[in-house]
Amino acid sequence: MRLANRRILLVGAGHTNLHIVRMWMQQPIADTSLTLISPFPCATYSGMLPGTLAGLYDPSEMEIDLHRLTKAAGVELLVDEAIAVDPELKQVLFRERPALSYSVVSIGVGSMPRQMDHLRTHPGFVPIKPMFTVLPRLDLAIQRIGNAPVRITIVGGGAAGVEVAFCVEHRIRKSGGTPQITLVDANTQILTGFRRRTLQLVAQELHKRGINVRQGGRVTGHRGLDLTFDDGGSLTADVVIWVTGACPLPLLQQINLPKSGQGFIRVQNTLQSVGNESVFVVGDSADMDGADFDRAGVYAVRQGPILWQNLNRSLGGGQLITYQPQQDFLRLLATGDGRAIAQWKWFSGIGTHWWRLKNRIDSKFMHMHRPSRGLKSSSRMSSAVAVTAPSPVKPASPKMRCRGCGGKTSARVLHHVLQRLRAEWPSAPHGFLQRDDTALLPNVAGANAVSVDFFPAFLDDPWLTGRIAAIHALSDLWASGVHPTSAVAMVTLPEGSLDRQSEMLHHVLSGAVRELMAANAILVGGHTTNGEELAVGFTVFGNTHGGAKNRLPLSKACLLPGQQLILTKALGTGVILAARELGSAESSSMSAAIDMMLQTNQQASLIAIEAGISAATDITGFGLAGHLLEMCQQSEVSVDLDLNSLPTIPGALQQISRGIQSSLYDENRDAVQSYFVIDEDLQGRSTPLDLRVDAAISLSSPRLKLSAMYDPQTSGGLLMGVDAARADHVMARLTAAGYRDATIIGRVTHRTGSGYNDAPTVIRINTFTRDRAQSVLTAKISCLDGNPEPRLQ
Secondary structure, three states: OEEOOEEEEEEOOOHHHHHHHHHHHHOOOOOEEEEEEEOOOEEEOHHHHHHHHOOOOOHHHHEEEHHHHHHHHOOEEEEOOEEEEEOOOOEEEEOOOOOEEOOEEEEOOOOEEOOHHHOOOOOOEEEOOOHHHHHHHHHHHHHOOOOOOEEEEEEOOOHHHHHHHHHHHHHHHHOOOOEEEEEEEOOOOOOOOOOHHHHHHHHHHHHHOOOEEEEOOOEEEEEOOEEEEOOOOEEEOOEEEEOOOEEOOHHHHOOOOOEOOOOOEEEOOOOEEOOOOOEEEOHHHEEEOOOOOOOOHHHHHHHHHHHHHHHHHHHHOOOOOOOOOOOOOOEEEEOOOOOEEEEEOOEEEEEHHHHHHHHHHHHHHHHHOOOOOOOOOOOOOOOOEOOOOOOOOOOOOOOOOOOHHHHOOOHHHHHHHHHHHHHHOOOOOOOOOOOOOOEEOOOOOOOOEEEEEEEEOOOOOHHHHHHHHHHHHHHHHHOOOEEEEEEEEEEEEEEOOHHHHHHHHHHHHHHHHHHHHHOOOEEEEEEEEEEOOOEEEEEEEEEEHHHOOOOOOOEHHHOOOOOEEEEOOOEOHHHHHHHHHOOOOOHHHHHHHHHHHHOOOHHHHHHHHHOOOOEEEEOOOOHHHHHHHHHHHHHOOEEEEEHHHOOEOOOHHHHHHOOOOOOOHHHHHHHHHHHEEOOOOOOOOOOHHHHHOOOOOOOOOHHHHHHHHOOOOOOOOEEEEEOHHHHHHHHHHHHHOOOOOOEEEEEEEOOOOOOOOOOOOEEEEOOOOHHHHHHHHHHHHHHHOOOOOOOOO
């Protein structure tokens, strides 16, 4: 595959830019990549916000899942906030990551309510934007009031403010509360520009619902809960919902292009900036020269087809077409109780039939942005890779090869090869083919430990890929009690132009250096090569804690009977990333998985060492089951593990129940099965294919947790053996350090499974016979005393 020579950047996931994503799904532009930049993983459809506030929709129904939509369309997604656009250099700038270049850019970030600074310090202040977070912010503000009547002031008497007033009143009353709503507008009349009959219908409905209206005074600030006005009046409000008219977002102020008197970017009727033809500006972000129309979503929606045509023509050198805003449109104001107020030309009315029409229009819009659970794009690859012509493909199989640590070679292959090499070289020097993931370097004076990790990229974002790859590689050192000092990079880049390859490599290494520097390590060099897809890895070096030269402070081989097993991070990255490849991973799951992979094991390693722990490993490609078995085999102990205690990433069990699995899943399961003692109800029923046909299974089922044990992890947590007397102390420290999923998942034991009669959710991993118990204890005491790690044969 080859990187595309041209790039379109969509800054903001507004209505117009999302139309481009949908069109890309049907007909991508040859030799061009498309990247969507959004500060949130979901876009909120403003048309459904009133109904959601009223409780007529579930919050998820108004959200457009950008991870799923972009994956289905073959579009790159960057979940980050753009802080500036440089039209001269043709770059979008960010706070932390390097700038991203473009051939053409479309800016559609919307707007924000104006004059919010007056009320930011009010204890109940709730601005309506960003809409993605408004519901939890509003509910939190209302909950603080308790059972008392809730005094709510909505500031802004436009269409949005009126709908919010109706719908919040219904929301509170429906939940058993007592709302006291006041709608405030600085004008002498609410709903400026609406017809008289519509105003009469709104006034009647406000009166019937007990919603007060205060007009002709502008909010200037507050004293405690009391709002102050420019006419000298005041109004007490427990909650203030800010829904005033639009003003530009800070991003627009950082773009050196001609702006209107209100601060929005001026555009021509082709939607291009007046000052730069490679910059398109759409929706609420723009003011069109010679036109005057409301900032309403209907205009942004109808700009979509014009923008799509003009992006194509701009790249192809054709003549651009013009956008003509419509003079009027159907206005539907939700009243929150299953009705709506309608205005169309000379007509105004109210009723349930108007709500049904609004619901039908909004639901159709959302349906267009919700792809089915199979890819529809012309290529499974993201648009970073050039396409020459669309060619339909079959939906990806659940057995497709995964990336990240799901792309590792199986544990059994590795084990068989290492066994053969040890047999072929019985007289090899000490240190040959060591059993921990971190190796001690013999006879060296500086860094005395080394590890390596490498995987194909599983995200469209090279900067994020570089960060996770560095953390993943460093994790082997932390799991061994080693302080990182330096690293060497290995990067495979897709073929492409000098500029495109340089930018991708810069983003990868910039992200990696960020994490290496945070770990007090430096990037000293590396090697690059061209290949089919981006792949990133690092060889990392470090010093053992305390200066030990002949042993690792933390080792797989130091588990002792009686210890508790603590897992520091949740399971599920493998199945979530597999679901992403299939286009079915929800944004909430992807966000949780990425956050988990970006959490390092550095603090957990320090906590383990300070607590005197000797046994630890990190959970990566072989899954919890495989890495725990490695610890048991090297320590020659057995383990009882409680499936119900296993922490999982939100959404992971749902994907397992749907039959999704990583390509390494089967091999991970088969590699450990002969060592597991499992209750008959679970035995043979832990595979996703069995779960998929079992309609009675619930997401709390231990069968799903058993499947999660086989799931390959990328940048997973630490698994450590802790003396029972210290377990609570270690758990408290881990929680305080931010490992909120840290859990005691089992105990180490001598038992081998004979007479097994524990709870059905407890499984046992057996690795040795009773007549070897004494030799195991002798070896473990030697390990804890600081002698070289034993290798029991």
